[in-house]
Amino acid sequence: MATTAVHTPVKSHSNIFSTKAAGGRMPLTPSPRGRNSPNASPFTPPARRRHHDPSWHADPPRKANLFGDSSSRSGGSLTAAFASLNVSGSTKSRSSRVAPSPKSNIARSAASPLRLDLGVSDWALTGSGMTVGQTPVKRKTRSGTGKTTIRINGDRFIPTRGASSPTASSKIEHPTSRPGSGHGRSNSVLSGGVFGNDDNDSTNPSSGDDTSELYQRPNTDSREYESSIAAACGVNLTTRILAFKPSAPESSKPIDLRSQYNRPLKPAASAAQFRRRILTAPERVLDAPGLVDDYYLNLLDWSSNNQVAIGLERHVYVWNADTGNVNALCETSPDTYVTSVKWSGDGAYVALGLDSGDVQIWDVEDQTKLRTMSGHQSRVGVMSWNKAILSTGSRSGNIFNHDVRIAEHKTAELLSHSSEVCGLEWRSDGAQLASGGNDNLVNIWDARSIQTPKWTKTNHKAAVKALAWCPWQLNLLATGGGNYDRCIHFWNSTTGARVNSIDTGSQVTSLKWSTNYRELVSCHGMPDNQLNIWSYPNLVRNVEIPAHETRILHSALSPDGQTLATCASDENLKFWKLFEKRPGSAGTAREGSSITGKGNKMAKQMTIR
Amino acid sequence: MPPAEKTKKSKAAGKLGDKDKVHKLSLKGSSKLVAEFFEYSINTILFQRGVYPAEDFTAVKKYGLNMLISADDQVKAYIRKIMSQLNKWMLGGKISKLVVVITSKDTGENLERWQFDVQLQGKAAKAKAPPPKTEKEIQEEIQSLFRQITASVTFLPMLDGRCTFNVLVYADGDAEVPMEWGDSDAREIVGGEKVTLRSWGTSSHKVDTLVSYRLAD
Numbered sequence: 001m002a003t004t005a006v007h008t009p010v011k012s013h014s015n016i017f018s019t020k021a022a023g024g025r026m027p028l029t030p031s032p033r034g035r036n037s038p039n040a041s042p043f044t045p046p047a048r049r050r051h052h053d054p055s056w057h058a059d060p061p062r063k064a065n066l067f068g069d070s071s072s073r074s075g076g077s078l079t080a081a082f083a084s085l086n087v088s089g090s091t092k093s094r095s096s097r098v099a100p101s102p103k104s105n106i107a108r109s110a111a112s113p114l115r116l117d118l119g120v121s122d123w124a125l126t127g128s129g130m131t132v133g134q135t136p137v138k139r140k141t142r143s144g145t146g147k148t149t150i151r152i153n154g155d156r157f158i159p160t161r162g163a164s165s166p167t168a169s170s171k172i173e174h175p176t177s178r179p180g181s182g183h184g185r186s187n188s189v190l191s192g193g194v195f196g197n198d199d200n201d202s203t204n205p206s207s208g209d210d211t212s213e214l215y216q217r218p219n220t221d222s223r224e225y226e227s228s229i230a231a232a233c234g235v236n237l238t239t240r241i242l243a244f245k246p247s248a249p250e251s252s253k254p255i256d257l258r259s260q261y262n263r264p265l266k267p268a269a270s271a272a273q274f275r276r277r278i279l280t281a282p283e284r285v286l287d288a289p290g291l292v293d294d295y296y297l298n299l300l301d302w303s304s305n306n307q308v309a310i311g312l313e314r315h316v317y318v319w320n321a322d323t324g325n326v327n328a329l330c331e332t333s334p335d336t337y338v339t340s341v342k343w344s345g346d347g348a349y350v351a352l353g354l355d356s357g358d359v360q361i362w363d364v365e366d367q368t369k370l371r372t373m374s375g376h377q378s379r380v381g382v383m384s385w386n387k388a389i390l391s392t393g394s395r396s397g398n399i400f401n402h403d404v405r406i407a408e409h410k411t412a413e414l415l416s417h418s419s420e421v422c423g424l425e426w427r428s429d430g431a432q433l434a435s436g437g438n439d440n441l442v443n444i445w446d447a448r449s450i451q452t453p454k455w456t457k458t459n460h461k462a463a464v465k466a467l468a469w470c471p472w473q474l475n476l477l478a479t480g481g482g483n484y485d486r487c488i489h490f491w492n493s494t495t496g497a498r499v500n501s502i503d504t505g506s507q508v509t510s511l512k513w514s515t516n517y518r519e520l521v522s523c524h525g526m527p528d529n530q531l532n533i534w535s536y537p538n539l540v541r542n543v544e545i546p547a548h549e550t551r552i553l554h555s556a557l558s559p560d561g562q563t564l565a566t567c568a569s570d571e572n573l574k575f576w577k578l579f580e581k582r583p584g585s586a587g588t589a590r591e592g593s594s595i596t597g598k599g600n601k602m603a604k605q606m607t608i609r
Numbered sequence: 610m611p612p613a614e615k616t617k618k619s620k621a622a623g624k625l626g627d628k629d630k631v632h633k634l635s636l637k638g639s640s641k642l643v644a645e646f647f648e649y650s651i652n653t654i655l656f657q658r659g660v661y662p663a664e665d666f667t668a669v670k671k672y673g674l675n676m677l678i679s680a681d682d683q684v685k686a687y688i689r690k691i692m693s694q695l696n697k698w699m700l701g702g703k704i705s706k707l708v709v710v711i712t713s714k715d716t717g718e719n720l721e722r723w724q725f726d727v728q729l730q731g732k733a734a735k736a737k738a739p740p741p742k743t744e745k746e747i748q749e750e751i752q753s754l755f756r757q758i759t760a761s762v763t764f765l766p767m768l769d770g771r772c773t774f775n776v777l778v779y780a781d782g783d784a785e786v787p788m789e790w791g792d793s794d795a796r797e798i799v800g801g802e803k804v805t806l807r808s809w810g811t812s813s814h815k816v817d818t819l820v821s822y823r824l825a826d
Contacts, residue, residue, distance in 0.1 A: 238782045239705055240780050240781075240786070240792060242778050242779075243775055243776070243790065243792075243796075245791045246690070247773065247775075248687055248774050248775070251660065251771060252662060252681070
């Protein structure tokens with residue numbers, strides 16, 4: 001309180017008097033009621049500041065005397081004094097004031113007990129700098145310029161004021177700036193006028209001074225200003241609102257209460273609510289006798305014409321998923337066997353990789369061999385079509401691109417792998433080719449510069465057979481490692497960054513993305529021989545299906561994206577309806593389901609010589 | 610109480626046994642109780658309103674409830690700092706309100722404001738001399754308030770986006786203010802809805818709880 005008291009005295013008088021608005025407000029603020037009352041206008045604090053008139057500074061001696069007596073020093077400030085006069089002690093204070101010179105009166109009032117109340121910090125701030133010395137000067141300046149309106153009002157009203165003042169002050173809340181209206185309008189004005197009269201007879205504040213002071217106020221002490229505002233907003237002056245200033249620690253992650261309150265007891269179960277129901281029993285089981293139990297081969301493929309080709313040792317069978325008919329497509333020469341099977345994109349041809357290193361292309365409808373492409377010195381374990389380009393990977397680690405339309409079919413050699421290539425997959429747009437080998441490498445090749453791999457990834461610790469490009473995000477590649485690795489890594493093929501990983505705990509033999517859901521299915525070998533369906537990108541395992549007795553060697557997704565075919569070394573070919581379309585949703589993915597195909601009519605899209 | 614009365618009472622207690630044992634909390638004890646209540650309140654609000662993730666909280670038995678308090682070291686330290694000062698103020702009777710303001714980190718807007726009004730009931734209480742509450746009664750009052758706070762998530766609007774919080778106190782003008790505390794505005798919710806929750810009190814303090822929040826647009 002002491003501090004406040006010091007500031008106030010000087011300002012209050014001069015300012016109040018000088019500006020009309022200020023005058024009206026001022027009385028309010030100074031009076032204890034006004035301060036306390038929530039109603040007080042936000043303006044009040046500035047008004048207080050105004051009080052510091054430079055002119056007052058001249059008076060220091062007087063003030064010193066007056067205030068000096070009180071512990072508060074200047075804190076009581078003129079305004080405070082006035083206030084006190086108005087509200088509680090109105091009669092007394094006035095009388096006292098009136099008698100001597102205006103300034104001296106003011107000072108006395110400050111000394112009065114009321115002043116103590118005023119002592120609030122707000123006041124102190126405004127008044128503080130200027131108050132002590134200023135008074136005498138003020139008079140002079142004021143008398144010259146500002147007195148006119150306010151004083152006049154004050155003079156007129158003075159008599160009334162005594163009676164009205166206390167109530168008036170409380171009402172005063174909004175000080176209007178109208179100078180003229182003063183008397184009729186609000187008590188506050190009146191009171192202000194009154195004060196002015198009392199104090200000022202000689203002293204009116206000059207308007208000019210006031211304005212200059214006004215500018216200064218905001219600058220002087222923002223904190224004080226705030227507190228004064230707070231006070232004006234009805235906060236009790238005797239209390240301070242304090243905030244613990246250090247900011248609270250950051251939350252470790254964003255929180256959604258919706259999920260929090262839906263939170264099941266176990267986090268794993270949370271996905272269950274949103275988990276769709278997945279059939280865990282095979283829709284159909286076929287025998288695949290004589291299937292070569294070799295992890296590095298790729299003997300199963302499902303065409304866009306809804307036909308499943310499977311290589312069983314020296315034989316290739318085509319099972320028509322529409323009709324359920326099985327045809328034996330061909331039988332290789334006795335000195336070799338089929339090591340890979342791949343349908344062309346249009347579903348009209350099937351490419352066969354052989355243990356001898358030859359690649360044969362068969363027309364399925366005619367059941368005739370169209371051509372044989374030689375080149376590889378060792379078995380061709382994996383192939384991938386990109387339109388008319390057939391890429392083949394061999395045991396030597398070489399990958400060749402063959403253009404099946406031309407006689408000199410070999411168009412490129414992709415030499416990077418040092419061990420058998422067992423995974424090979426063109427991106428759907430044909431811009432990139434991913435390859436995985438027994439040397440634990442994943443290579444991503446750019447079709448435009450095929451000489452060296454764009455990216456070589458060494459994260460896997462075992463052979464990489466499982467490769468799959470994401471159908472909805474072209475540059476996302478999933479790769480799965482073998483028995484010593486058991487991880488699925490997700491790559492951004494544009495930047496080469498690994499974006500996600502799953503440790504599946506089991507050998508990954510193949511991966512397929514769903515075309516209907518944001519999911520992918522992984523087929524596993526040792527130790528669990530299961531199918532896993534993962535949500536992407538949250539990598540939650542939606543379901544685990546114990547699918548086969550032994551390791552799942554190959555898998556193929558139906559053209560409608562609903563059914564997965566798997567074959568395992570237990571010589572079973574099983575069909576799983578893993579990605580059944582929701583009843584409501586239109587069949588967007590592909591035409592032709594396993595039941596109602598688009599017919600057997602094949603549209604041959606390229607000519608093979 | 611005059612000593613004479615005390616002795617009487619102890620006799621009476623002896624007769625009746627512990628059945629209706631009445632604890633008269635000293636002002637100091639009551640202040641501690643209120644301060645402790647504040648600590649649990651802050652933690653409860655942080656948990657219930659999702660200012661920090663649920664996994665940062667651990668459950669402790671308090672007021673006959675499972676109260677969740679933050680287990681995050683930083684948050685714990687932050688609250689501890691607040692509480693250490695709050696305890697001093699409470700003992701000195703310098704505080705009339707404690708306010709927890711939840712603010713949006715993105716917009717800086719005040720979204721929710723929990724206000725706890727503390728009234729010292731010294732004189733009034735003596736004059737009226739209400740029957741002193743037993744410890745159990747006080748605990749039940751606090752318990753039902755916390756139940757209410759917990760239940761309030763059902764009507765409070767969702768807090769979207771990241772939020773943070775601030776603690777304000779309304780302190781007496783003559784309270785000692787350490788460096789870490791500074792003047793602030795009231796951080797009221799402009800045009801907010803206000804809901805008054807239950808009150809509780811000891812013989813020396815009365816605590817009223819009020820939550821104000823911004824109505825959803």
